[in-house]
Amino acid sequence: MTTALFTHPACLGHDAGPWHPERPDRLRAVLAALEGVAFAPLLREAAPEATMDQLALAHPPGYVEAILAIRPPEGETVALDADTAMNAGSVSAALRAAGGAVAAVDAVMEGWARNAFAAIRPPGHHAEPARPMGFCLFNNAAIAALWARARWGLRRVAVVDFDVHHGNGTQAMFAPDAGLFYGSSHQMPCYPGTGAAAETGVAGNIVNAPLRPGAGSDAFREAWAERILPALSAFAPELLVISAGFDAHRDDPLAELRLETADFAWITAELVGLAGGRVVSVLEGGYDLDALAAASAAHVRALMAA
Numbered sequence: 001m002t003t004a005l006f007t008h009p010a011c012l013g014h015d016a017g018p019w020h021p022e023r024p025d026r027l028r029a030v031l032a033a034l035e036g037v038a039f040a041p042l043l044r045e046a047a048p049e050a051t052m053d054q055l056a057l058a059h060p061p062g063y064v065e066a067i068l069a070i071r072p073p074e075g076e077t078v079a080l081d082a083d084t085a086m087n088a089g090s091v092s093a094a095l096r097a098a099g100g101a102v103a104a105v106d107a108v109m110e111g112w113a114r115n116a117f118a119a120i121r122p123p124g125h126h127a128e129p130a131r132p133m134g135f136c137l138f139n140n141a142a143i144a145a146l147w148a149r150a151r152w153g154l155r156r157v158a159v160v161d162f163d164v165h166h167g168n169g170t171q172a173m174f175a176p177d178a179g180l181f182y183g184s185s186h187q188m189p190c191y192p193g194t195g196a197a198a199e200t201g202v203a204g205n206i207v208n209a210p211l212r213p214g215a216g217s218d219a220f221r222e223a224w225a226e227r228i229l230p231a232l233s234a235f236a237p238e239l240l241v242i243s244a245g246f247d248a249h250r251d252d253p254l255a256e257l258r259l260e261t262a263d264f265a266w267i268t269a270e271l272v273g274l275a276g277g278r279v280v281s282v283l284e285g286g287y288d289l290d291a292l293a294a295a296s297a298a299h300v301r302a303l304m305a306a
Helices: 024-033 061-068 090-110 140-152 168-174 217-235 261-272 289-304
Strands: 003-007 043-046 115-118 157-161 180-187 206-211 239-244 279-283
Touching (some): 043 090, 090 140, 090 239, 090 279, 140 168, 217 261
Parallel strands (some): 003 043, 003 115, 157 180, 157 239
């Protein structure tokens, strides 16, 4: 068994505008970084479209229908908020993004892949049950986790998140449910303003480790080693979903954490032994193309080494 890579050309069709940081070149950079000889063993799979029932695991059907109905003419965009917009290719991209995360779960649960990485966009962890925000339309990681429970009967599923921004959407969905765990390191203060350490969920199932602007490798590794990883181990997930954002890299322009590429390899290696090795990773942020390419490649190498 090895690592499965799920992606689809339709994910390149989502374009929020020429100056938007969440641009198609992000995914191109990731995929180019995974073309080297070292990545030849990857099982390369086409991300399918998510179904309405799968999307409705995390979002009310009315919300799903409203997003799917937004189909601007070619060359035009529709703003959903100050940060989030859709174009003619957004619906197809969003369906493939969520579908890729779901298919990655199936690959791991069926046993033909040791773990999986969904190289998809738009990202998802800011999408709340009935609200798009922060570049996100559907919450891909949450949909994957909830699919693992609905399809595979798992009782304890976890999402962990090392994106520089707190995954407010995932937390909102998971906080009331003791069978779900969400752990996050993120910059604070920073967008979206959630993720205080005091936000702990219905049963201590939310674990936030906010980091001050300018924090680097030592603070990041300490937050995970002393706070998030012990809580995650105690939760004993049957499947682990990673919201893999690489915008905490020191070269990223959207925030002020100062992680090195090696930090993403380290945290991935720490995580892959959990949940019996059942790990699904879903691409979130990362906006400096060189840093994104290097960090995502380090992340996938660590998945492949599991």
